[in-house]
Amino acid sequence: MFGARCLLRALRFCFSAPCPRHKPSAKLSVRDALRAQNASGERVKVQGWIRSVRSQKEVLFLHVNDGTSLESLQVVADSSFDSRELAFGSSVKVQGQLVKSPSKRQNVELKAEKIEVVGDCDAKDFPLKYKERHPMEYLRQYPHLRCRTNVLGSILRVRSEATAAIHSFFKDNGFVHIHTPIITSNDCEGAGELFQVEPSSKIKVPEENFFNIPAFLTVSGQLHLEVMSGAFTQVFTFGPTFRAENSQSRRHLAEFYMVEAEISFLENLQDLMQVMEGLFKTTTTTVLSNCPEDVELCHKFIAPGQKIRTYAKKQLSNWGADLHTEHEKYLVKHCGNMPVFVINYPLKLKPFYMRDNEDSPQHTVAAVDLLVPGVGELFGGSLREERYHFLEQQLARSGLTEAYQWYLDLRRFGSVPHGGFGMGFERYLQCILGIDNIKDVIPFPRFTHSCLL
Numbered sequence: 001m002f003g004a005r006c007l008l009r010a011l012r013f014c015f016s017a018p019c020p021r022h023k024p025s026a027k028l029s030v031r032d033a034l035r036a037q038n039a040s041g042e043r044v045k046v047q048g049w050i051r052s053v054r055s056q057k058e059v060l061f062l063h064v065n066d067g068t069s070l071e072s073l074q075v076v077a078d079s080s081f082d083s084r085e086l087a088f089g090s091s092v093k094v095q096g097q098l099v100k101s102p103s104k105r106q107n108v109e110l111k112a113e114k115i116e117v118v119g120d121c122d123a124k125d126f127p128l129k130y131k132e133r134h135p136m137e138y139l140r141q142y143p144h145l146r147c148r149t150n151v152l153g154s155i156l157r158v159r160s161e162a163t164a165a166i167h168s169f170f171k172d173n174g175f176v177h178i179h180t181p182i183i184t185s186n187d188c189e190g191a192g193e194l195f196q197v198e199p200s201s202k203i204k205v206p207e208e209n210f211f212n213i214p215a216f217l218t219v220s221g222q223l224h225l226e227v228m229s230g231a232f233t234q235v236f237t238f239g240p241t242f243r244a245e246n247s248q249s250r251r252h253l254a255e256f257y258m259v260e261a262e263i264s265f266l267e268n269l270q271d272l273m274q275v276m277e278g279l280f281k282t283t284t285t286t287v288l289s290n291c292p293e294d295v296e297l298c299h300k301f302i303a304p305g306q307k308i309r310t311y312a313k314k315q316l317s318n319w320g321a322d323l324h325t326e327h328e329k330y331l332v333k334h335c336g337n338m339p340v341f342v343i344n345y346p347l348k349l350k351p352f353y354m355r356d357n358e359d360s361p362q363h364t365v366a367a368v369d370l371l372v373p374g375v376g377e378l379f380g381g382s383l384r385e386e387r388y389h390f391l392e393q394q395l396a397r398s399g400l401t402e403a404y405q406w407y408l409d410l411r412r413f414g415s416v417p418h419g420g421f422g423m424g425f426e427r428y429l430q431c432i433l434g435i436d437n438i439k440d441v442i443p444f445p446r447f448t449h450s451c452l453l
Contacts, residue, residue, distance in 0.1 A: 025095050031068035033098060039108040041097045046073060046110060047118075049148065050090050052130065055082050062086065062115075064094060067147075070154055070293045074101065077112035088130040089121030089148070133301070136440050143444050143452045151301065154294035155441055158287055159429055165286035166238060166259055166425075169279050175261065176232040180221030182240065185213050186403070193244035194219065195254075217242035221260050222420060223353075223407065226384060229262040229418055230410060236261040238425075246448050250437040251325070253426065255446040262384075262420035269368050269383060272419045273341055276370055276379045279423070280339070284432055298433040322349050323369075328376035339378075343368045352394040353407075355383040355419075368421075372431045381421025386411060 025045045028036075033046055048066030055061075060082050063072035075094050086092070093116040101109040127142050128134065128149060139146035146152045170177065183197055195217040199210050209215065221237040228235045241258045259279070266272060288295060323331075323342070332340055344364040347356060354365035370379035385391045388411040395401045395408070429441040439445040444453055 028098075029068040030064065030066045030071075030073045033073050033110065034069060034071055034106070034108060036098055036108055039098045039100045041099055043095070043113075044098050044110070045093065045095045046075075047093045048073075048091070050086065050088055050092060050121075053086055053088060055079065060086075062092075062094075062112075064092060064110075065153075067153060067157075070150060070157075070297060071106075074103075074106055074109040075112050075115075076109050077115060081112065081115050083117075085117040085120040086115070087121055087123045089123060089126045089128070091118040091121075092116060093118060136437065140439060140445070147443065150297065152440075154291075154297045155429070155433065155435070156443060157294050158291050158298075158433060159441065159443075161287050161291050162283055162425075162429065162432075163238070165283040166279065168286075169282045170236045170261070173234070173275075173278075175234040175236045176228070178221075178225060178228045178232075178235045178237050180218070180224040180237045180239065180260075182218050183211075183215050184218045184224075185211070185215055186223055193246075195242050195244050219243055220258065220422060222262070222422065225260055225262040225420060226353075226407075226410065226418070229264045229420070230414065230416075233264045234261070248447055248449070250439075253438055253442065253445055253447050256438075256442065257425040258422050259425055259428075260420065260422040262418060264416050264418045266383065266419040267417045269343055269366055269419075272381055272383070272421060273368055273370075276368075276381060276421055276423075277339075280370070280379075280428075283428070287432060295433065298435065323377075325376045328369075328371045329374075332371050332373050332376070337373050339370055339372045341368055341370055345369075350382070352391070352398050352400065353382075353384050355385045356390055356394075366419075374434060374436075375427050375431045378427050378431060379421050379423045381419065383417065383419040386415045386417050388412060388415065 025043045027045045027047070030046060030048055033044065036042075046064060046066070048064040050062055051065050051072045052063040053061070056079070058079050060077040060079050062075040062077065064075055065072040075096070077096075093114075094110060094112050095114040096110050096112040098108055099111050101107060103109075123130065127145060134149065136151075139149060139152065147156060167177070197210075197215045197217060219241055221239065221241070225235050225237055236259065238259050239257065240255055242255050243252075244254065245252050261275065261279075263272070263275065322345075331342065332338070343366075344357060344359075344362075345367040347354075347363050347365045350365050350367050354367050357364045357366055366383035368379075368381050369377050372378045385394065388408065391411055392401070392408060395404055401408075426438050426441045429435065430438060433441070435441055439447065
């Protein structure tokens with residue numbers, strides 16, 4: 001293996017490699033070409049897929065898109081370039097001069113000198129049709145192709161931008177990123193139905209477990225984060241989680257992504273709520289700033305009339321029966337159709353790890369949910385029970401003492417007040433984009449009776 005000094009020396013050698021004397025055409029993404037300030041005939045190369053073809057007597061117009069922006073780059077070519085292979089959906093490489101466009105619809109255009117068809121596309125057989133706005137239900141039948149539409153392209157660019165913004169938020173606030181396991185032996189006590197993990201063909205003795213104990217796909221990384229918060233103070237994870245819920249509703253997926261965080265030396269819900277609110281606001285501000293056209297497309301064609309704004313914070317304390325989706329949406333509407341925190345849930349409704357408020361006769365735990373318009377619950381969090389004897393009693397009532405002895409150990413060896421939360425990433429995207437069905441904000445949706453690709 002390289003030592004650190006050897007590795008740095010090797011990197012310096014790579015960076016000092018000589019450049020070719022004759023500089024070829026600069027390769028630009030469509031986004032960079034559209035943003036070019038000095039379009040004065042610089043020779044460039046652009047690659048992408050044809051979104052439209054318009055042939056006139058002496059000139060050919062192509063719109064090429066490579067996924068880096070919603071807007072396509074107009075390519076202007078001599079009619080001699082026209083061919084059957086230049087069709088909607090075909091992939092091309094175009095070399096030419098980037099010049100100022102005489103049209104008011106775009107700032108620049110590419111005057112083609114060479115067009116190479118990389119892969120042709122039979123428009124008759126292609127399930128996506130030119131100028132046709134396909135329903136989202138139709139596009140779900142083609143998970144391998146739907147990303148080429150404007151709407152899915154916009155959603156997935158926003159998803160990418162939101163992912164980067166979340167990581168930046170945590171990094172800027174001193175959190176350590178932890179890769180929590182996907183295969184686990186715990187179920188975070190009632191977080192959902194589990195997928196059990198077994199070899200595709202039984203090894204040797206069918207009765208034995210591969211891991212010697214039952215193993216499952218994770219439903220949450222929370223308990224593993226609690227372990228790590230005992231060493232790093234502030235930690236987060238962002239990865240896939242799995243729930244074997246037999247539902248095809250607009251709210252459910254079998255595989256989805258969760259943003260989860262744990263914070264040590266946290267003593268009240270208000271401090272936890274500040275982090276939750278900060279994550280929501282910072283991520284949303286970044287998305288609105290960096291992807292305005294993509295967000296606007298979703299609001300215009302998928303959720304007309306819905307706009308994202310900066311919300312003031314309202315707080316609502318509630319005690320009683322559990323809240324269902326219709327109750328959550330009512331509370332949001334009642335509070336001015338803006339995000340609202342609900343705190344202090346009855347102990348009997350919540351898992352063993354939430355901190356007892358010791359407030360008889362209500363007997364609540366220090367739990368908090370953030371409810372948002374159109375979705376309902378987006379964040380769920382709590383202070384964790386750091387007191388050994390309280391946690392021991394809760395585990396005993398649930399019959400989990402033996403399985404969670406390691407969890408009790410965390411309270412025996414240097415325990416501190418701490419808390420954390422989780423945010424459903426797909427629900428967050430539904431919230432800011434106004435998309436009704438959760439299956440449309442993830443690249444490859446998995447749900448009961450459906451695992452395409």
